[in-house]
Amino acid sequence: MKTVMINASPKKKMSVSSYFLFLQRLFVGGKVIKEKLRNKGDHKRLLETVSEADSIVFCLPLYVDGVPSHVLMFLKELEQYCRENSLDLNVYVISNGGFIEGNQNRVLMQVFENFCNRSGINWCGGIGIGGGVMLNVMRIMFFIYFGIFLLNIISGSSLQDALIYLAKQWGIILFFNIGVLFYNIGMGTAISRGRRFGVKFTRAMMPSFLFIIVADIFFILISIFKGGIFRGWLKGSSKKSL
Amino acid sequence: MRVIVHDLGEQYNALLKNKCDELICADGKYAPCQGCFGCWTKTPEKCFIKDMLREACRVIGNADELILITQNCYGAYSPAVKNILDRSIGLSTPLSTYRAKQMHHTLRYGKHELLSVIAYGDITEAEKATFELMVQRNAVNFGFIKSKFHWSDDIEKLEEIL
Numbered sequence: 001m002k003t004v005m006i007n008a009s010p011k012k013k014m015s016v017s018s019y020f021l022f023l024q025r026l027f028v029g030g031k032v033i034k035e036k037l038r039n040k041g042d043h044k045r046l047l048e049t050v051s052e053a054d055s056i057v058f059c060l061p062l063y064v065d066g067v068p069s070h071v072l073m074f075l076k077e078l079e080q081y082c083r084e085n086s087l088d089l090n091v092y093v094i095s096n097g098g099f100i101e102g103n104q105n106r107v108l109m110q111v112f113e114n115f116c117n118r119s120g121i122n123w124c125g126g127i128g129i130g131g132g133v134m135l136n137v138m139r140i141m142f143f144i145y146f147g148i149f150l151l152n153i154i155s156g157s158s159l160q161d162a163l164i165y166l167a168k169q170w171g172i173i174l175f176f177n178i179g180v181l182f183y184n185i186g187m188g189t190a191i192s193r194g195r196r197f198g199v200k201f202t203r204a205m206m207p208s209f210l211f212i213i214v215a216d217i218f219f220i221l222i223s224i225f226k227g228g229i230f231r232g233w234l235k236g237s238s239k240k241s242l
Numbered sequence: 243m244r245v246i247v248h249d250l251g252e253q254y255n256a257l258l259k260n261k262c263d264e265l266i267c268a269d270g271k272y273a274p275c276q277g278c279f280g281c282w283t284k285t286p287e288k289c290f291i292k293d294m295l296r297e298a299c300r301v302i303g304n305a306d307e308l309i310l311i312t313q314n315c316y317g318a319y320s321p322a323v324k325n326i327l328d329r330s331i332g333l334s335t336p337l338s339t340y341r342a343k344q345m346h347h348t349l350r351y352g353k354h355e356l357l358s359v360i361a362y363g364d365i366t367e368a369e370k371a372t373f374e375l376m377v378q379r380n381a382v383n384f385g386f387i388k389s390k391f392h393w394s395d396d397i398e399k400l401e402e403i404l
Contacts, residue, residue, distance in 0.1 A: 010276045061277060065379040066318050069325035070274040076315065099345040107379060110372040114316040208345055212338045219283065219336035226284040233286055234335045236350040240243060240304045241264055242294055
């Protein structure tokens with residue numbers, strides 16, 4: 001089996017999609033090629049890569065309840081390419097939204113299903129993730145706790161104590177990811193065996209009211225740091241033309 | 243204010259201009275959103291990309307009635323129209339609230355009256371269902387009180403629909 005995993009985030013680095021693609025990669029067997037779809041310049045290379053694959057996994061952000069425009073543009077080209085070359089492909093999708101409810105990705109999944117039907121390729125389902133940004137930010141914590149673990153050892157605490165501390169902290173972070181990991185394992189198995197997975201929704205493991213507070217604090221801090229908070233942060237001006 | 247966004251080409255500008263206060267022709271001559279959140283956290287209401295959509299959120303955000311005329315693309319907007327919506331998220335603020343029992347961003351310009359979407363081009367039943375669901379969701383997301391979805395197999399009948 002040859003699988004192409006496409007990170008379709010427009011961001012150059014540290015994108016949420018790259019994190020979820022990394023997690024999904026852990027559970028996919030056979031040959032895997034990692035690719036990026038950031039702009040039109042990637043289309044030709046991607047079509048060539050996809051033409052030799054058995055499966056594609058798209059990992060992308062949710063933009064305004066749907067597929068980001070630069071991805072829609074690629075799908076139109078891919079549809080034509082699939083039909084001209086009668087490709088037989090299995091398509092899987094991992095989408096992530098900033099809002100906490102995973103099922104806010106429902107429309108995006110339907111759009112991909114409609115795309116597969118038009119292209120004559122096999123829609124195999126996907127994972128819609130809510131609160132993806134938070135899980136991505138938390139990945140930094142894995143490294144921070146590992147750093148503290150090393151410091152503990154250097155400063156003379158026993159290896160056993162340091163390991164227990166590390167396991168505890170990593171365990172807490174993993175807990176927030178548990179829904180995603182559960183479906184990653186299921187979908188990884190489906191991809192490796194060329195089977196249908198179905199559409200599943202999951203989220204960062206946190207109640208929504210708490211998530212909203214965390215998200216608000218996050219944006220307040222970022223806006224102070226970037227300065228937007230001092231430039232009419234929540235105000236709307238009345239200029240009404242382009 | 244009534245705003246129309248369309249991807250029909252420049253030849254329709256004259257006809258549509260009479261039907262609204264502000265017209266945006268989705269000709270695709272602009273960049274897609276880069277997902278940086280700068281229009282929330284760095285320069286509110288402004289995109290860092292200096293093209294015609296730099297302050298698009300002000301037009302969309304100040305619309306009482308927004309009409310989107312778009313070719314069907316798998317039950318979604320055409321890339322050129324979707325690009326404009328993606329670049330308009332500055333119409334909300336970075337803070338969050340509940341709307342229709344789900345998490346959404348608070349609205350920078352308050353509530354709007356009506357979101358109408360007119361899709362044209364070949365469409366399947368499944369795509370129609372997807373489109374209807376998406377328009378309802380977009381209306382909640384962008385703070386429109388009512389939403390309507392039309393599909394037309396003949397864009398020449400556009401004037402009747404408008």
